[in-house]
Amino acid sequence: MSDNVMKGKRVFGTSRAPKATTEARKCARESCETRLSRYNKREYCYSHAPVKYPRLRGRVVPES
Numbered sequence: 001m002s003d004n005v006m007k008g009k010r011v012f013g014t015s016r017a018p019k020a021t022t023e024a025r026k027c028a029r030e031s032c033e034t035r036l037s038r039y040n041k042r043e044y045c046y047s048h049a050p051v052k053y054p055r056l057r058g059r060v061v062p063e064s
C-alpha cells in the first residue's frame with residue numbers, strides 16, 4: 001500500500017493582520033463630533049466631560 005499523499009501547506013491570502021480597534025469613538029454627547037482618542041477611556045470629550053468640583057470645605061477661618 002503506497003499512499004502518496006502530498007501534504008502541502010496551502011497559503012491562504014486572507015491572513016490580514018487584525019487591526020486594533022479602529023472604531024472611531026466619539027463623544028457620548030449627541031451632536032458632538034469630537035473624536036476621542038483610542039487611549040482616552042472617557043465617554044465624553046474634554047468639553048463635555050462631567051466636571052467634578054472638589055468639595056470645598058466651607059471652613060472660614062475666623063479672623064481674630
Ligand SMILES: [Zn+2]
Pocket residue numbers: 027028029032033034044045046047048
Ligand atoms: Zn463632546
